[in-house]
Amino acid sequence: MKTAYSLFLHEYVDPASIEYDDSRTFQIVCAVCKEPVFKVARDNKGKTTHYFSHYKKDETLNSQCELRVNHITNNKIDEVRKESRNQKLNLFLKVFQDIVWENEYDEIGKRKARQYFFQLGGSQVLSTWLRVLLQGFRREMEDKENVLDMFDESLENIHGDEADFTSTYALNLRKEFAFEFLQYLLAGHSKTNFFFLFNHAYIKVLESLEKKRKETELLPWEEEMFNCMRKFLKTNNENKRMGLFNRMDEYKMISPYTHQEVDLHIMFGSYLQYHAFGILLRIPYFRLLKQNFNRKEVGKFDSSHL
Ligand SMILES: [Zn+2]
Numbered sequence: 001m002k003t004a005y006s007l008f009l010h011e012y013v014d015p016a017s018i019e020y021d022d023s024r025t026f027q028i029v030c031a032v033c034k035e036p037v038f039k040v041a042r043d044n045k046g047k048t049t050h051y052f053s054h055y056k057k058d059e060t061l062n063s064q065c066e067l068r069v070n071h072i073t074n075n076k077i078d079e080v081r082k083e084s085r086n087q088k089l090n091l092f093l094k095v096f097q098d099i100v101w102e103n104e105y106d107e108i109g110k111r112k113a114r115q116y117f118f119q120l121g122g123s124q125v126l127s128t129w130l131r132v133l134l135q136g137f138r139r140e141m142e143d144k145e146n147v148l149d150m151f152d153e154s155l156e157n158i159h160g161d162e163a164d165f166t167s168t169y170a171l172n173l174r175k176e177f178a179f180e181f182l183q184y185l186l187a188g189h190s191k192t193n194f195f196f197l198f199n200h201a202y203i204k205v206l207e208s209l210e211k212k213r214k215e216t217e218l219l220p221w222e223e224e225m226f227n228c229m230r231k232f233l234k235t236n237n238e239n240k241r242m243g244l245f246n247r248m249d250e251y252k253m254i255s256p257y258t259h260q261e262v263d264l265h266i267m268f269g270s271y272l273q274y275h276a277f278g279i280l281l282r283i284p285y286f287r288l289l290k291q292n293f294n295r296k297e298v299g300k301f302d303s304s305h306l
Pocket of ligand 1: 030031032034035054061
């Protein structure tokens with residue numbers, strides 16, 4: 001069969017995109033009879049065909065399901081995905097702020113982060129600048145492939161409780177979720193969450209510079225960024241804060257990534273972006289879906305869309 005349905009994701013699944021083990025992890029069943037199916041990849045003269053097959057060896061069942069599965073159109077598949085993604089987005093949004101606090105800091109770190117967070121939230125200078133950043137991101141988001149590439153750079157550590165979900169398919173899905181989440185934040189539906197995310201990214205940049213500083217030493221421009229960011233947090237004076245941003249504007253350097261001349265403020269922006277993406281990618285999407293799945297979905301399969 002060319003498509004099957006994931007009880008876990010509430011979406012149709014394409015056999016070419018998954019690996020054998022994903023069938024169990026994502027609870028993949030026949031879209032018609034709801035019996036578990038597995039993925040088959042068959043090589044024929046150097047060409048691989050991917051499809052799903054019932055575990056039950058029942059020929060009538062097989063051909064009947066096959067016939068009906070073939071009637072599921074791509075439009076239907078897209079429609080179901082869209083609806084299901086919206087529901088997931090709502091689920092993720094509901095717990096987003098709590099999850100970030102829980103996920104990103106240990107108890108000691110959290111206390112410090114709360115102070116920083118409060119400080120940052122009070123700065124008009126920062127929020128004005130973040131609004132400008134948001135405009136730029138909106139343009140960048142139009143190129144999805146480019147954003148997914150940037151995600152790859154931010155994908156450093158995935159937390160242990162998502163250990164079941166380490167296949168390529170799970171990783172790609174995680175990037176899709178993070179992308180859809182980011183799109184939502186950038187569309188301006190949730191400005192509070194956008195500022196929330198970037199204020200945490202600020203704290204994450206500061207933490208990572210602090211860590212590097214302890215372990216080795218910072219490059220001159222990193223030291224300057226670190227100092228500006230720390231001073232920014234230590235004052236409530238918005239003129240001083242503006243002065244610190246100007247200081248970063250005036251600091252010219254060669255970017256170690258693009259090898260072009262940039263100012264420190266731009267580097268600061270890309271560091272924030274890198275860490276914001278990291279936070280979004282580390283959201284335990286699958287754990288949340290699993291909790292939701294265990295709570296309501298066991299034994300119930302909504303076939304109303306078939
Ligand atoms: Zn079937």
